[in-house]
Amino acid sequence: MSEPGEGFYARRLKRGLDLAGAALLMALLWPLLLGTALAVALAFGRPVLFRQSRAGWRGRSFTILKLRSMRDPAWPGEPDSARLTGFGRRLRASGLDELPQLANILRGEMSLVGPRPLPPAYTPLYTARQAGRLAVRPGLLGPVTARGRNALPWEERLEWDARYVARVTLAGDVAIVLASLALLLRGRGATAPGHATSPGFTGTAPASQSTAADAGGTPSC
Numbered sequence: 001m002s003e004p005g006e007g008f009y010a011r012r013l014k015r016g017l018d019l020a021g022a023a024l025l026m027a028l029l030w031p032l033l034l035g036t037a038l039a040v041a042l043a044f045g046r047p048v049l050f051r052q053s054r055a056g057w058r059g060r061s062f063t064i065l066k067l068r069s070m071r072d073p074a075w076p077g078e079p080d081s082a083r084l085t086g087f088g089r090r091l092r093a094s095g096l097d098e099l100p101q102l103a104n105i106l107r108g109e110m111s112l113v114g115p116r117p118l119p120p121a122y123t124p125l126y127t128a129r130q131a132g133r134l135a136v137r138p139g140l141l142g143p144v145t146a147r148g149r150n151a152l153p154w155e156e157r158l159e160w161d162a163r164y165v166a167r168v169t170l171a172g173d174v175a176i177v178l179a180s181l182a183l184l185l186r187g188r189g190a191t192a193p194g195h196a197t198s199p200g201f202t203g204t205a206p207a208s209q210s211t212a213a214d215a216g217g218t219p220s221c
Contacts, residue, residue, distance in 0.1 A: 059123060
């Protein structure tokens with residue numbers, strides 16, 4: 001796995017800024033997070049949090065935290081698109097369902113900015129260039145959230161991630177944060193047409209496509 005193009009910022013400053021930023025955001029946004037969690041509890045019941053395994057820094061698995069945005073299935077195998085309610089769709093569009101990931105940042109599993117974390121089942125399907133995304137901590141925001149989120153095709157998403165990893169800079173991270181917030185305020189890109197989030201990543205290995213997609217699900221970015 002290739003290492004990112006690291007300068008002083010990536011080596012020395014980024015993690016400290018992650019901790020300070022996540023702690024500050026948690027302190028400022030806890031009323032919003034609590035209110036949104038209560039709304040989720042009223043809409044869907046318990047549990048309020050959605051947990052799923054994701055591949056993190058150097059491929060290490062961790063449990064990502066999100067607020068639930070789908071109701072329980074009415075029958076086994078009910079598609080996600082049918083379980084996504086109007087409230088859940090608005091929650092995803094706003095990005096508020098991702099706020100619990102501030103805890104993932106404080107635990108050292110994520111960064112404020114980096115490639116969005118994806119299921120471990122996708123890892124064997126990456127090309128060598130795509131696998132470089134695992135050389136940095138995954139982010140709450142990232143190059144994909146700044147450019148279209150789940151509306152982008154997989155190849156484009158992973159290429160933007162590869163370019164990010166090749167050169168991690170403070171200016172680049174600030175630009176990603178600003179562009180991502182602008183996109184979130186417009187509520188765009190949370191879902192791909194015809195999907196609750198987006199189609200599963202199938203890579204380029206035909207024999208393992210359906211298995212990987214079924215095992216990994218369709219994570220929101």
